Amino acid sequence: MxxxxxxxxxxxxxxxxxxxxxxxxxxxxxxxxxxxxxxxxxxxxxxxxxxxxxxxxxxxxxxxxxxxxxxxxxxxxxxxxxxxxxxxxxxxxxxxxxxxxxxxxxxxxxxxGRGFSAAGNRILCVAGGIGAAPLLLLAQKLQGRKIHFVLGATTKNELFFEKKLEKLCSTLCITTDDGSYGVKGFACDPVPDMCERYNIDQICCCGPEIFMYKVFEIAETLRIPAQFSLERYMYCGLGLCGHCALDGYLICKDGPVFTSEELKKTKDFGAKKVDETGMKIDI
Ligand SMILES: Cc1cc2nc3c(=O)[nH]c(=O)nc-3n(C[C@H](O)[C@H](O)[C@H](O)COP(=O)(O)OP(=O)(O)OC[C@H]3O[C@@H](n4cnc5c(N)ncnc54)[C@H](O)[C@@H]3O)c2cc1C
Ligand code: FES
Missing domain, CATH: 2.40.30.10 (Translation factors)
Structure with a gap:
């Protein structure tokens, strides 16, 4: 009550x-x-x-x-x-x-909005850039489960949260696009190998949408449930103005977190977004 x-x-x-x-x-x-x-x-x-x-x-x-x-x-x-x-x-x-x-x-x-609700004991968090912000809170909240984390940045100077995540996660894999720190490549690159090695139950992902789309495709191929925190231009944040629409969803109210099952039904995920002026543009 x-x-x-x-x-x-x-x-x-x-x-x-x-x-x-x-x-x-x-x-x-x-x-x-x-x-x-x-x-x-x-x-x-x-x-x-x-x-x-x-x-x-x-x-x-x-x-x-x-x-x-x-x-x-x-x-x-x-x-x-x-x-x-x-x-x-x-x-x-x-x-x-x-x-x-x-x-x-x-x-x-x-x-x-609606946040992550990770199921299972072995969770893989995949963060690109500032996408690490909500995933740090997820790693905090999931203490007691096995958290594996891929933290990606364009270059060494852009990295953050390394020390905090080392304390919270069973494994931390760092990638940089230019190879200036950690493994050279994008944060989605180690995902197939880590899913297999750690027998992952659930993927949680946040970052640029093109990168999330790649993680979505990997998760679909491996048949692992995945959730993604999406970004759209928001005016009200309260489900009133409709500016953040993604096909039938409002990102601010129905999301920002969506499951693979939900995103499969959309046309615009990984392809189109609405800009500040209301124009639909390519991502
Ligand atoms: C659900 C959600 C969570 C976010 N969490 C974080 C976070 O934890 N840390 C962080 O640094 N950023 C986060 N962002 C992105 C952040 O909202 C934008 O970087 C910020 O709005 C930029 O504003 P600006 O005026 O400085 O830049 P501007 O020069 O006005 O815009 C720069 C870019 O930011 C984006 N942006 C601007 N205004 C908005 C808006 N009202 N809604 C959505 N995108 C906008 C646009 O893509 C724009 O091209 C989040 C976005 C969303 C949708
Ligand atoms: S930002 Fe207004 S409905 Fe989502």
């Missing part, structure tokens, strides 16, 4: 934006920072659930409340009432966030 009441309370509170103080900032590498916050609701996030993050623009020196753009960010780790968002600097919003310091406030709505 308490669980039902808690769930209803969470559903109400996770759709309201709240202002949270940045309590700590860790520079993971030159391009990626983890921001730490305290909140009792967001720490209940399933791996790959996300928040819509509002970063008040500060370049003018003043907080400008006229730009209410929010961007989706996965929860990357949880410890008691504290959680982290691990952010790669891309454009306007993440660029502003990188100027923020401890003690500054940002807005957050969440946790939102």
């Amino acid at each position: 308490d669980e039902v009441r808690d769930k209803k309370m969470n559903e109400k509170t996770n759709k309201k934006m709240k202002m949270l103080e940045i309590e700590d900032i860790i520079e993971e590498n030159k391009f990626i920072k983890s921001f730490y916050f305290t909140d009792k609701t967001i720490t209940k996030a399933e791996p790959a659930q996300f928040v819509m993050l509002w970063v008040p623009q500060t370049s003018s020196g003043d907080v400008d409340f006229s730009t209410p753009d929010q961007i989706p960010m996965s929860v990357s780790s949880v410890h008691k009432d504290t959680f982290a968002l691990t952010v790669r600097k891309y454009g306007k919003t993440t660029g502003e966030l990188f100027k923020y310091k401890k003690g500054d406030y940002v807005g957050m709505t969440g946790p939102l």
Whole structure:
């Protein structure tokens, strides 16, 4: 009964934006920072659930409340009432966030969407780039099971979470596209061998969609159940605007995590996405 009441309370509170103080900032590498916050609701996030993050623009020196753009960010780790968002600097919003310091406030709505629900005892996590963020939380939550992890980056300077994952996983295989660290190649390359060697029950994957599509094909060939955390341009994050549609699904509400069985029925996975202006473009 308490669980039902808690769930209803969470559903109400996770759709309201709240202002949270940045309590700590860790520079993971030159391009990626983890921001730490305290909140009792967001720490209940399933791996790959996300928040819509509002970063008040500060370049003018003043907080400008006229730009209410929010961007989706996965929860990357949880410890008691504290959680982290691990952010790669891309454009306007993440660029502003990188100027923020401890003690500054940002807005957050969440946790939102449907996360990973890994079945079985031997799990293979496959991460490309910033896709490692939700998979770190998954590795944390699955302690007690055998976690094997492939962490891929374009080059050595782009790698992050190596030390954290070494502690959480039975095996960690690192790949870099240019061979500057770990095994030369893409994160999908070691997947067939690792599935066979460790008798994998379930694959969980997050990263660029072309790479996830390759992992999807490998999982289909090997007949291993797989789940993928997808990205689409999101405006509302609440299932209202329809901008994040993938065939019959809304990524923000029905996903971002989808099973191979669900993705098999779509035409656009690995092929098309909708851009900021609403145009359908090739991935
Ligand atoms: C479910 C989900 C979880 C994500 N988790 C993380 C994470 O943990 N860490 C992380 O660094 N990034 C994450 N992202 C990607 C992140 O949302 C974009 O990098 C961010 O929105 C870029 O914003 P910007 O203003 O800095 O860049 P812009 O210059 O505005 O855009 C750069 C690129 O980011 C993407 N983007 C921009 N705005 C949005 C938006 N509202 N929704 C989706 N994509 C957008 C577009 O592909 C765009 O080409 C996630 C995306 C999704 C959908
Ligand atoms: S972002 Fe609005 S419906 Fe998904």
